[in-house]
Amino acid sequence: MSSRWRGNPWAVLLTLSLGFFMTLLDLTAVNVAIPSMIGDMHASLDEVLWVINVYILVLAALLITFGRLGDVRGPRTMFIGGVALFTVASVLCGLSQDPAQLIATRAVQGLGAAALMPQTMTIIIGTFPAERRGVALGVWGGVAGVATIAGPTLGGLLVSTAGWRWIFFVNVPIGAIVLAMAFILVPDIRHGSRRKLDVVGVLLAAATLVCLTFALTEGQRYAWNAGIWALLGAAALLLVLFLLHQGARQQRAPLLPFVLFRDRNYTVMSFVSATVQVGMLGLFLPVMIYLQSVLRFSALAAGLVMAPAMVVSAVLSPVAGRMADRIGGKYVLMAGLTLFAAGLAWLTRVTDVGRAWWEFQPALITAGVGIGCVFGPMVTVAMYHVEPTMAGAASGVLNTIRQIGTVIGSAAVGAVLQNRLAAALQDEAAKRAAGLPAGVRGQFLEGFREAAESGQEVGVGQGGAVVHPPQGTPTGLVHHLEQAAAATFQHGVVDAMRPTLALPIIVIAVGALACLLVRRRQAGSPRTAPRPADLSASA
The missing domain is CATH 1.20.1250.20 (MFS general substrate transporter like domains)
Known part of the structure; x- marks a missing residue:
């Protein structure tokens, strides 16, 4: 068979x-x-x-x-x-x-x-x-x-x-x-x-891809600082060295x-x-x-x-x-x-x-x-x-x-x-915060700013930010805050x-x-x- x-x-x-x-x-x-x-x-x-x-x-x-x-x-x-x-x-x-x-x-x-x-x-x-x-x-x-x-x-x-x-x-x-x-x-x-x-070619190719991928993946986390741009430059240089090495x-x-x-x-x-x-x-x-x-x-x-x-x-x-x-x-x-x-x-x-x-x-x-x-x-x-x-x-x-x-x-x-x-969450939060009472507006905006920076804003069941209204906040206002947070996240x-x-x-x-x-x-x-x-x- x-x-x-x-x-x-x-x-x-x-x-x-x-x-x-x-x-x-x-x-x-x-x-x-x-x-x-x-x-x-x-x-x-x-x-x-x-x-x-x-x-x-x-x-x-x-x-x-x-x-x-x-x-x-x-x-x-x-x-x-x-x-x-x-x-x-x-x-x-x-x-x-x-x-x-x-x-x-x-x-x-x-x-x-x-x-x-x-x-x-x-x-x-x-x-x-x-x-x-x-x-x-x-x-x-x-x-x-x-x-x-x-x-x-x-x-x-x-x-x-x-x-x-x-x-x-x-x-x-x-x-x-x-x-x-x-x-x-x-x-x-x-x-x-x-x-x-x-072996040298393998190492140069791998190093090129590692530098490029790390820079693109972590760029937002590190606010596209000088280190990220240095990695992008290193990726370009390593690519040139790889091609020259392959040519030889x-x-x-x-x-x-x-x-x-x-x-x-x-x-x-x-x-x-x-x-x-x-x-x-x-x-x-x-x-x-x-x-x-x-x-x-x-x-x-x-x-x-x-x-x-x-x-x-x-x-x-x-x-x-x-x-x-x-x-x-x-x-x-x-x-x-x-x-x-x-x-x-x-x-x-x-x-x-x-x-x-x-x-x-x-x-x-x-x-x-x-x-x-x-x-x-x-x-x-x-x-x-x-x-x-x-x-x-x-x-x-x-x-x-x-x-x-x-x-x-x-x-x-x-x-x-x-x-x-990160930009859209903060823009949407700013729009909806205008309709909130002054006492909770700052915390609402801060919650979305922190969520945008932490990267934990797209998991199942998440609403974009954790907003804790002060004790004694009326139930109606709490519900309004939750609705505003959900709308901010979705949009x-x-x-x-x-x-x-x-x-x-x-x-x-x-x-x-x-x-x-x-x-x-x-x-x-x-x-x-x-x-x-x-x-x-x-x-």
Whole structure:
């Protein structure tokens, strides 16, 4: 049985997709759990942002490294090791008792994801014949889109029924199944590459991302002081040093092979993949907070708001991959990115206090259609002319750039949200304080000022500030204060969301324009990548 199915392309694709799905599911499932984590662990918004960012940070810093290690040690070996580490780390995440423990275990989880993720594309390219590779990569890319959208729905179900820890524990049975399937079904594809690892390059890349992410995530907390700007400057300097170092190593197995970027389509798709991730984080982070903290939806209800868009994206992704194979991905991508940006823009107009769930569906479905038309064609266009011997490096670089977009997107969107939320809460408090008696007005304003600075203003059940009226305050006035505080909080979050969503809309629109640079494949043009039959593979 195992020998008959071993190496079967579709069985291999199913195994790889499950592992890939598991790593990406947590990325967006954590977003829906943010309000619950803040309340349960008494964490601040910037601490919970680190729970998201440290995972992406480790993933982005080490993807290229593990892509290279896959070329050297074999992608099957690295895939199995990554799945095992990710599964163990998921257990530790679920057992964490405070933000520091959760951040540390999420870093280990990111390490496992970095080990397995680049191997998925390498094995797909080595397993599928050239004429079916577009469909396979379309399914693989579709898994990315579905996982990103499914995260809030499945995460909401788990948070509502079992608690936020189960968004991590659920990975254990999935990981066990993927490990068993990998041992039985996935062949050991090797290209005979033996290259030394660029340790200096790894350290420079990691340091660049750490400086950038810390500055963006903690900027509001430290009032964008000189230290934060120094970190941003250090990130820019380290990036230059990294590129210079890579330029000097182009003949000695560089971490970032510049030869990949001689292909215009690969270069453009690398940029577009980063813009898409900024858009995804820009959608989920503020919207999940808004649905639960302002509209008081449960985590499950908030996740289900995304479900129709998830279904649409899942159905369209393979279709979009086939269309990219037949007519080229350029216009499919442009249409998808345009619809994605349009859906977000529509969402900003719908967002307000007191909305019903169905009022968001036209905007979200529009965005879902766009997402479904992006992931498959994006990967197909990027990897079309990549040689199998460079598949690990190309996959690692492409995924790294995509995750760098996620790092920057999460940090930048989080920074804008924190900044605008702090300002909006105080502005709204000032408006409503004018209608309060002088005896409680100062305390009301001070409560919101402290809430804006502490970062603990978006948890489940919170009202934006703690206001304690003096003893003997009439019951009617206390009720009036509570209503004023709730209105301040709700309108403050809504006011903060609109400029926050503007950032991903602009970035996605730039990505759509960049697709104009894609060279459209001529009908009947040969593929340069050899078929898997030309590769050495052992069962």
